[in-house]
Amino acid sequence: MKSSFKKLPGSQIELEVELDQKEFEPYWKEAHEKAFKSVDIKGFRPGAAPKELAEKAVDQEKVFSEAANRAVRITLDEVAQDNSWTIIDAPKIELTDAQLGLKYKGTLTLFPEVKLGNYKKIAKKVFGEKKEVKAEAAEIDKTIEWVRNSRAKQTLVNRAAKAGDLVETDVETLIEGKPVEGAQLKGDKFILGDSRLMPGFDKQLENHSAGEKLEFSITAPADYWHKEIRGKKVDFKVNLISVFERELPEVNEEFVKGLGKFTSVEELKKSIADGLIKEKSEKEGERLRIKTLEEIIKDADMDIPEVMIEKTLEGMVADAQAMMKAQRLPADRQGLKEEDVRNSLKDRARNNVATNLVIYKISETENLKPTEEEVQAEVDILTGRMERSVNPKQYYNYAFGLVQNRKVFEFLAKQ
Template identity: 35%
Template sequence: MKIEVKKLPKSRVEIEVTLEKSEIKPYYDRTLSDLSRTVEMKGFRPGKVPRETVEKTLGRPKILVEAAERSVEELYPKIVVEKNLEIIGRPEIEIKKADEDEFFWRAKASVLPEIKLADYKDIAKSEEKKKVSVEKKEIDDSIDYLQKSRAEIKDADRPAELGDLVEVDFEGRVAGVKLEGSQSKNHPAVLGEGKLIPGFEDELAGLKVGEEKDFSVQAPADYWEQNLRGKKIDFHVKVIKVRERKLLDLNDEFAKKLGHFENLENLKSSVNEGLLVEKQEKEKERRRAAIVEKVAVSSSMDLPELLVDEEIKKMVHELSHTVERNGLKLEDYLAHVKKSADDLHKEFRQEAEKRVRVALVMREVARCEQVKISDEELDSKTQEILRTVPPEDQKKIDIADLKVYANGILRNQKVFEILESY
């Protein structure tokens, strides 16, 4: 048997296998024997068809092709292991020749790339760990949020004022054409918070329950929806509810109502500690991402198209899930933003390549640092993830796949801890 492995661009390999006449006979005989047991022919009981009859009926060329396919199924996995190939995805198989004198077949597959890793230790050392602190305004804003969230709310029989909670039905149009996604029923808003398009909340002030109003606002130049930037949007609104909030006084009694706080200062101290921990965690995540992204950019590798394409599919799925949570289908969203699926794939490619580079670098650092995951760690993490899944859905989960996922999480965690130590 002759085996030749060639490297192809984009982290692919080509495996060519040639079997001589003497090597073909065992595959042919086994294939013929299996066919005599499985093929159904008139006049013979199942499994009792003579080999000679099968051979005559089906013809040697057809049996030879099946024998060649059997040789692929048996030899391909062995060659992958023998040649130490890190195959990803399914191979493309071509049987080029299958006769009595020679089998010749070719397999092409993507492999994990060879990575020339950048000096990740030096990059980690050079990435500054920024000091974080909490400003007084941040504490005040958090206390203000707590105060508003505990406010007493009741219906108001008067025109809406700044600070009121209102519910409105509205519809938006541009140049007389109804906008998709710009209609809502019982839409909540707090007047003055600026959560809606600029100018919208101001127009609601002074309206009572049941009153309707037509007005126009100009979408800002940096509006989140690109195709509406700078355009005049005409709205028709009807006020459904007006509710006023009565804020509780900020004092020791307020603090005690929130939990185990002795006084207001104790509450502010707790808020300060919470904000500090949150900022420290964000800084840790920022530094981790900065380190690994710099390592990824500075390392050289030939990205497999297969991994990039798979990552793009994941990103499209993530977008689809987000869009569906807002009551739209992905097709409708794309039509609204005037983009095709191909446009989306092209837009996502650069980010997908970045994600793949980062994932491959993390894997390579783990290999260099000889990161190991114990069975106890893996079982514990697997169970931790499983507990987040509703009981009725747990039976649908492939535990082997879940363990692979858990292993990746643990491996990356250990890699980050190693990078942070430099």
């Protein structure tokens, strides 16, 4: 067997393989014998017909096709093994000659070779930039204020609404007389001045009482999140159902005791500070991990196959669509078509693939492959959090990835 190849962009290979007549003959004989034994001629049992009659009944094109397919499959595996290739997509095969033996061309997509730079030096530099984290007094006060708001006493009042009140409303949203999908609200409650609806909306409800029906228009800002509404005149019809006055509790010992095992305001503040520091530390660690990977990827050499990016992108688009469906937010409400969603995620998909390739390569180079015990322990943790019965095997690959990532990042952080 003769073979030759040349490299193409995207970790693809253009391969040419040639089998002479002697090399191809065993494949043809095997296919022919199989076809010969399965010939069905009226009046004879299968395989019992005279050789001359059976030979005439054999479909020679089918014999050649089966022989060629088997020859391609086996020789392709041999060439891949000889060159240490991992083929990651269905090869595109073209038979070029079958006069004396068999010749074919194939376009193969391979698992990409990843050449890393000095990733240890990069990791040492980046993790050396770790920032000190602390909880600021203003952040602690803001958290306490959020808790106070969540525990505010609400009293139904018969007066005009003002900023800070909780209001209950029905809202119709229209553009040029047509309802805006996803923007029709029934019994929606929000704090006046903090509704996060269109800027200027809350102001229109101030100084109005329960039972009033309001109609007004607002021009959407040029940078409004809904692309198709930007700069347009939006009409609102609001039924103000009820108004609630909110009374925030005082921050004292009685208040903090109602939040848990706290005996003083200072104890609550310390607990909040500890939580903020933990959260900030986790975010700082994530920032360093992301930056380290970004720098390692920049310094690495790899030619990522388009099929890997596309498969990753398909998964990301499916996740985005599932999230929008769960939130009852169709893509068109965000001013995005599926094609727009794909385009917006393409770069991230490419980066995700590059990240996984780099982590895999470091794991392989530094012998950080997860053990069966480590993966099983992670699977037990994941499935233990499930409220319903699940098959642990479904989480094996995910758990393997989590453990591998953790081991690689722990290694990099120690440089």
